[in-house]
Amino acid sequence: MMDNKDLEAEIHPLKNEDKKSQENLGTLPKNEGNSKSKPVPSRLSRCRTVAFFLSLFICLFVVFVLSFIIPCPDRPSSQGTWKLDYSNAVTYDFLALGDVNKDKIQDVLFLYKNTNSSDNLTRSCADEGFSTPCAFVAAVSGANGSVLWERPVAQDVALIKCAMPQMPDNEVSSACILVGRSGSFIAVSFFTGETLWSHPSNFSGNASILSPLLQVSDIDGDDTPDLLILAQEGQEVSGAIYSGSTGYQIGHRGGLGVDGDGVALLHVTRTGAQYILLPCASSLCGFSVKGLYERITGRDGHFKEDPYWENMLNHSTHRRLLHSPAAVRYLMNVPGKGGQDLLLVTSEACMLLDGQDLEPRWTLGETQVLRKPVLGHYKPDTLAVAIENGTGSDRQILLLDLSTGSVLWSLPLPSLPGGPPSTSLMTADHRSAFFFWGLHDLVSANEMDPQDVQHSLYMFHPTVPSILLELANVSANIVAFDAVLFEPSRHAAYVLLTGPASSDAPGLVSVTKHKVGDLVPGSRVIRLGEGSSDSDQAVRDRFSRLRYRSEV
Template sequence: MDSKDVEAEIHPLKNEEGRLQESLGNQLKKEGHLKSAPPQSRLSRCRTVAFFLSLFTCLLVVFVISFIIPCPDKPASLGMWRVNYNTAVTYDFLATEDINRDRVQDVLFLYKNTNDSNNFSLSCADEGFSSPCSFVAAVSGANGTILWERPAAQDGALVLCGVPRPKDSGASSACILVGRPGSLIAVDLFTGETLWKQPSSFGRNASILSPLLQVPDLDADGAPDLLVLAQHDKEVNSYIYSGSTGHQIGRPASLGVEGTRGFLLYVTGAGAHYVLLPCGALANSLCGHSVKGIYEKVTGRDSLLRRDPSWEDMLNATNQRLLLHSSGAIHYLVNVPGKSGEDLLLVSSESCVLLDGQELALRWTFSAPQVLRKPIFGHYKPDTLAVVIENGTGIDRQILLLDLSTGAVLWSQALPGFPGYPQSASLPTADHRSAFFFWGLYEQEPRDTQHSLYMFHPTLPGILLELANISANIVAFQVALFEPGRHAACVFLTGPSSPDVPGLVSMAKHKIKDLVLSSRVVRLTEGGHDSDQAIRDRLSHLRYRSEA
């Protein structure tokens, strides 16, 4: 037997005692080892304290921000508001800008009031005008309150808003107004305060042509300048004014053409600025003048602006006439934005023609002999531009949506319309299409005193929604996105049809969603299983987006 086993049998108690001592020794060694290692319980307690301390800090910050530091008040946007002026007249001008910086678009418009302004803060005499005079007013898009209003001209005005100011001028953006008789005034877009005021040199017999053109900074003072075209007898003259001071730059210069409408400021692919306008005895040719050439002609000095060599080759050196002849009188010239630069849409008395923006090569022609309104653009297919053509008047009026890349008809609808109807409009939707808005009378007795507004969306090509019926004379109309991702609205400016007969002038905003929910469903084709209410609900959930 092994000696250890013999010992255990002879002395059993002694052996058991040894085992106990050995076990006790091992336990003491383990306790010593635990004491020498970092205590887990202490580390766990520290982690718990840190977690609750962080949680308490976060809750405290949330409490301070939510209850102690007041959040800026944002006015609730009303679905509908209206501003009225009695014994007044108004003009065809509407613009939207966030004037009071509440992230809601506000509305600017013009009116002429025999009783001066509504708030009497400034009178016509304060600005050197006799009463009545024309006022420019800024109205809150959220609730219709007057933000500011001020006298702007003796009678009427052409307005260009959103003109940048020099960095050191104290104002970031301006509205420039040219009134009749000739005067120029620039006001701070956000406060209405006068930035500068200058007399003009148009002469009393001059007719100022619309629109005003914002051109690059010609006098190097840090602000874009203003190019004004005015007609004397039958000749068109050009005037350049400093955007920062209003002083005239150089002297007037004749463009050597006749005409009263249809001109356009165009930027070529080489970055050169040209003024295009119909010319010739029948206005069936296209004339062009570089802004660089106009500046050098009126000042006698060189300009840093560019000329486009390919365009200069196309221009006749004698009369600045482009080698382009239309089959009819040119009524409208429209810039067409594209991926490779701007193209040119030319609308004549016989057709619509899309021209390549650089070479003026023909892309397509669409026969439309009675286009009496300037075309607008929108998206019938996702991210694909379409052009809206209103062809004809009276019961023969047709609304046509053409694919801008091919000239093919995407959608057409007879919609009787009569002189005095407002321009159509479009607004991009979140599905990368557009909602279109047309005026007319669908299957109703034509009445000159009634204007009906219809909405169309390409996802329901057989449906029109009749949104509103207005009996007043509509002077201006606009559809705008007032809050990104929130709501779009229609703006109606109504007033007397004659500028010589004062009456009620009304500016009103209506939320499109509210108009849709109360609209009348017009079915253009038979079939379809959706109820009228289901169609209203579907179109009321459209989301709108700003232009890209």
């Protein structure tokens, strides 16, 4: 018979082997046992460990420095409201906007006429060789209303055009060009106000400078658009082209053979040809830039002519392209199918013309439009045009679909004489907020003294067509007005330029900025009819939530 030890070994062989192994392990040399139980780490493993902890330390150090030691750059704060006053001055119907001091907030440029500049600058009319009073250009910070720069530029100003910065390294492409009534022609830096060039304009004292100052494609090969100035002397309109980079005249003056008497427009046909368009009594007159260039220089240029347009002009008298049944008041380039179309406003009708063959796409008759129309969006990404039909107590605001001419929205909105024009701002939903000046409460206005009647600013958005917000009331004489997106997607504001109604009676000139979002909570809700059951506060909250976007 087996003894107990043999029996246990047979039943639990693994246990028995394990026991022997432990016994044998105890008999091994001490150094040998330690080397097998604790393997020595390799040199490569140690290097990897050191590299890991060193990288971790560097990352934590960088995060600490960026978060706690190096301060974040301060974002420029933009005040919701500011005002700048000039005493004993007059002003011009001109406002331009752009980032002058490069703080990503739009700044304001305007013109005024005074004996001296503001108190913080010392450049006077005499410093530039002008008698007093003279015309100043001023650039004001859109953030807080402080004067960035200002300087006397002319005895009096006939035309001004400020080119927004397009090429940061090209100072000339970012300039304000001014034509003085006394024949001066000057370009000043958009950013500093310093003179880039100055020349006489070579127009006689009897010539009437026509607006606006037109830009044509580069002629002299300096990568800067050149300038076209039109002037009327007697019944003849003549044109002169100047280098945009130096101001020197290219060639000599040349007559256009037309007797235009309104605002000129530079139109580009479907073939890329440039034409100067002018209202001529009850007609639309035209002249090719190529023809003018050849006439004033005596040589061929790189400009194009459109065969279709040349055929129309050759078969007309006095360069007339289109006969109108009434006087032409406004002419605008508008986006069309494959190019520019023309929006033509006469004293009796408003019509959209095909930009190539000048055939009417639609006509809205029996109108009396005395103001330049304003483009905007009533439906998402669909252009609409706002027109002011009639004047005084008969004035009516019409929003038309630009492609069809159908009326999308209308509102009787009486106005005061000399009221500012309408404008629009694109909102984040691809529509537009429209801003109109007028007098919604006509009965109360008629009962007031005319000197006490105030211009009222109204805001409209197509998502609530039965609601109008009255944002502000202004009793001063409004010279210029615009609604502006001062910061992308941040806040919209309007800029108001007020001053004396006559240039012969100097007085207080003021430039004011008001943030639209700050005016909405205190605005008056006007209900135009049934369609909105929301409370007044709910309506204000809805307008306060509007977000704005830049035009593409």
